[in-house]
Amino acid sequence: MSFCVDECRKRGIFLEYRTIARRCEARFVEKKSEFIGYLCPVSDEEQAVTFIEEIRAMHRKATHNCYAYILRENNAARHSDDGEPGGTAGVPIYEVLRKEGLTDVCCVVTRYFGGIMLGAGGLVRAYTRGAKDAADAAEIKLMASAERLELTVDYSLYGKLPQIFTELDARVENEDFSDSVKITLCIREESSEELKARLIDVCCGNITVKTAQKLWYDFA
Numbered sequence: 001m002s003f004c005v006d007e008c009r010k011r012g013i014f015l016e017y018r019t020i021a022r023r024c025e026a027r028f029v030e031k032k033s034e035f036i037g038y039l040c041p042v043s044d045e046e047q048a049v050t051f052i053e054e055i056r057a058m059h060r061k062a063t064h065n066c067y068a069y070i071l072r073e074n075n076a077a078r079h080s081d082d083g084e085p086g087g088t089a090g091v092p093i094y095e096v097l098r099k100e101g102l103t104d105v106c107c108v109v110t111r112y113f114g115g116i117m118l119g120a121g122g123l124v125r126a127y128t129r130g131a132k133d134a135a136d137a138a139e140i141k142l143m144a145s146a147e148r149l150e151l152t153v154d155y156s157l158y159g160k161l162p163q164i165f166t167e168l169d170a171r172v173e174n175e176d177f178s179d180s181v182k183i184t185l186c187i188r189e190e191s192s193e194e195l196k197a198r199l200i201d202v203c204c205g206n207i208t209v210k211t212a213q214k215l216w217y218d219f220a
Contacts, residue, residue: 015190016144016219017072019104026133030126032114033063037134039107044073048106055108063113066127068094069106084111088123096131102140107131146217147192148173151183151199152208160202168195169219186217 020041027036038055042048048069056065066089068079079090093107109130118126149170153161158181165172168191176182187195196209 016142016188017103018101019141019143020102021139021141024134024137024139026130026137028129028133029114030122030129031116031118033116033118033126034112034114035126035130036110037107037130037132038110039105039131039134039138041104042069042071042106043104044071045069045076045078048078051106052108055110059110059112061112062110064089064111065108066090066093066111067106067108068097068131070094070097070103072103084123084127085120088120089127092124092128093131096128096135100132100135102135107134109134140220141218142220143216144219145189146186146215146219147189147211148184148186148213148215148217149192149195150210150212151181151185153181153183153203154206155181157203157206161199164195164198164202168198170195171217171219184212186215188219189214 020039023038023040025036025038027034029035036059040051042051048071052065052067059065064082064084066080066082066084068077068090070077077094079094081087081089089109093109097105097107109127161183164170165185168187170185170187172183172185174184192211199207199209
């Protein structure tokens with residue numbers, strides 16, 4: 001089934017979002033059944049499906065490869081129980097991703113049946129743990145709509161800037177000390193105008209501020 005993630009995403013508004021830096025996995029055994037949770041960053045449904053098929057190919061002898069994914073693209077989300085009783089696998093995996101606030105991710109939880117029935121409640125708990133353990137192993141990225149700014153300022157004014165950067169969470173990427181100080185930094189888009197105004201004020205206009213790029217930036 002497909003559905004929108006939340007009201008903000010229905011409107012296509014993403015000032016910031018949480019995702020993961022790279023693939024990760026975690027595994028455990030519950031009543032002789034082995035569960036392996038895989039989590040992967042994806043940007044569209046094609047990448048999500050490719051990842052799911054990769055895990056299926058890796059575990060052809062597994063009893064189930066259940067999954068869920070959430071995407072910013074088209075506000076899409078999808079989940080599958082892959083043969084487990086309805087609502088005991090795909091939905092719990094999805095709920096973990098949702099509660100963790102993750103998007104642009106795909107999670108597959110593989111199960112090798114160990115011969116002991118877990119029951120509906122046991123399955124929900126096991127697939128929840130499979131997804132949660134994988135999420136706990138992930139490196140989280142907090143991606144925010146940002147601007148990359150290029151500043152040029154005289155040495156005599158440079159010392160006034162770091163405190164402003166700290167207060168507005170501006171992330172300095174590079175500083176070039178030549179005839180003047182040239183600074184490249186990233187700032188959340190909603191804080192950009194305030195930063196520019198404060199820099200111009202503290203430098204009495206003796207600073208050049210140029211917007212070089214608009215981008216998604218990791219503020220984690």
